[in-house]
Amino acid sequence: MTATDAPSEAPVPASSEFLDAEAPTPDVLDAPQADEAALLHAPVLAWFEQHARDLPWRRPEAGAWGVMVSEFMLQQTPVARVLPVYEQWLARWPRPADLAAEAPGEAVRAWGRLGYPRRALRLHGAAVAITERHGGDVPSDHGQLLALPGIGEYTAAAVASFAYGQRHAVLDTNVRRVFARAATGIQYPPNATTAAERRLARALLPADEPTAAHWAAASMELGALVCTARNEACERCPIASRCAWRLSGKPAHDGPPRRGQTYAGTDRQVRGRLLAVLREAPSPVPQAALDAVWADPVQRARALDGLVADGLVEPLAQGMYRLPTGRPVRPATHS
DNA sequence: GAACCGTGGCA
DNA sequence: TTGCCAAGGTT
Incomplete structure (x- = not known):
């Protein structure tokens, strides 16, 4: 039986077909697929236990607000540049209501040189909305998070997962690259996130809620520290032996050029x-x-x-x- | 879907 | 030196 002749039934090709992002994806994984995915989970989770960075927004005292602030700041901005601004921000505005009480311009000023200052404005707007609509507490519901200014699919999933331990596919640039290589066998993911990538991310998500939350953080960290865009360090990768891209000889990216940004003079x-x-x-x-x-x-x-x-x-x-x-x-x- | 939106470090 | 890249979102 194949996926093409029995769309109402789960496709049951051999192993590795869970990697076929184009195949119809059942809501529930069948056993072979689940087993295949599980083979990736344990090594990555164990690696994360050993190598996770001690970032301030990962400490318990950060709370949901700390997680949310970090996610705004980390949108297109490297960790190293975020760290000092994050610390000052949380010290000055330890709760959403504290920021909401400020003029938005103060948020823009405190944003400093992180770039994309509209994020500061949106974070302020989100703090106002949280204060007005959610009693001052960062909502845990994915849909309510998504409704806040500056929060899109990624950030809503990240806050729900990292701050509240929920089970969501958290697809950022790091995870997309890890999945593109390990599962799909290509060097780089497409320019824009595709439905196939979302399906794959959901298929790889551990069933257990707390495990899924750890998996989200661990797969992201793997992309940030080991499976990086330029110099991938396969010798330090816990799933190198199962990486489709590496096993196929690391073919170079062929598709359309990855979008470059011009800046000078704009x-x-x-x-x-x-x-x-x-x-x-x-x-x-x-x-x-x-x-x-x-x-x-x-x-x-x-x-x-x-x-x-x-x-x-x-x-x-x-x-x-x-x-x-x-x-x-x-x-x-x-x- | 494509364009636009900052800034700085690194290979 | 310069292009690439960085925990995206909005229009």
Whole structure:
């Protein structure tokens, strides 16, 4: 029997077919598939026990809020740069309500040079929503997490799993790369996350809830420390003997080039310079101070308009600008 | 789905 | 020196 002639039944090809991301995937794994997946779990979990980094958001005292803050900061930003900002952030705003009580501009300022400052604004917005809608406690429900600003599929699953021990497929760039290599046998995952990857991640998820939560953290850590994008360290990999990519001779990536980002000369660079001026200024700055950071007036104006539209900058009267206060600027009225 | 959104370290 | 890469989300 094959998957093609009996779609209503679970496909039962030989081992390794659980790796076929294109095959119809049953909700419940049949025994051979489950066994195959289980062979990966124990080595990775044991490796994690030995090699997991002692990161502050993994300590019990971090709580769900600490986990959530770390996830926002870690979106596209390396751990090493997050660490100091994370510590200062949690010391200053130990609970969501503490951040919610602040002006959003203070969150943008404290964000420093982590990059993508809209994340700071969204984290502030999430803190406000948590304070207003969830009694000040980070929700544990995946759907409620997903409804918060700045939280997408990955972050909702990560918070639910890491903070609350729930069973979710946590598909970040590290896990996607580990699965692409170990299970699918290719060097790099596709540019955008595919339905096949989600199916595979669900198929590989341990059935037991706490084990699934550990698996999520362990598979991610393996991608971050061993199965990295450039110099994979197969000699330190606990599942090297089962890695489809390695066993097939590590064929080079062939698909479309992985998207590169240009930066120099873009609006993003101009936005970054403009916001840096405002972050470092304790009080509103004049237009002239912003004009100094970029020569092209057209691009400069476009970037500043974008920042205002995004809510990252608040224009005042007399050509003055500042980080957002969160309170509407009182319109000049007569009275 | 593609484009856009920062910043800095490293091979 | 420069392109690649980093615990993504939103439009």
